[in-house]
Amino acid sequence: MTLQLLDITVRDKQAHPRLAGRMTGHVRALLSEVAGGQEQTHDLNISVWADMPSESSDTDIEMALMLKAADIIARLKANLGPDEA
Structure with missing residues (x-):
């Protein structure tokens, strides 16, 4: 079985309501799995968070959230x- 990341995007992001400097959000990950000669795609929505400096740009925040999801x-x-990956 092989598992491959096809696409990853930030669906939404927002500041945590109580923890200063923490951003939360959801990342959409599209995975392709090949097992037994058949391919199947998986559309995952992953809840993530990242602690960010207050001067972080939207691009930096989105990258941090995508890196958390990739991890x-x-x-x-x-x-x-x-044997399975």
Whole structure:
């Protein structure tokens, strides 16, 4: 089985209501899985957060949220094991 990240985008983002400097949001990740010769796509919505300096730009915030989501996906793939990823 192979798992490949096709696309990753920030769906929404907002400042945390109580924690200063923390941004929260949702990242959409589109994955392709090939198992047993068949391909299937998975559309995931991942809740993420990042602590950011107050002067961070929207681009920096979106990049931090996407990196958090990519880290979650990497851990998912690692937990599948070498025979399954």
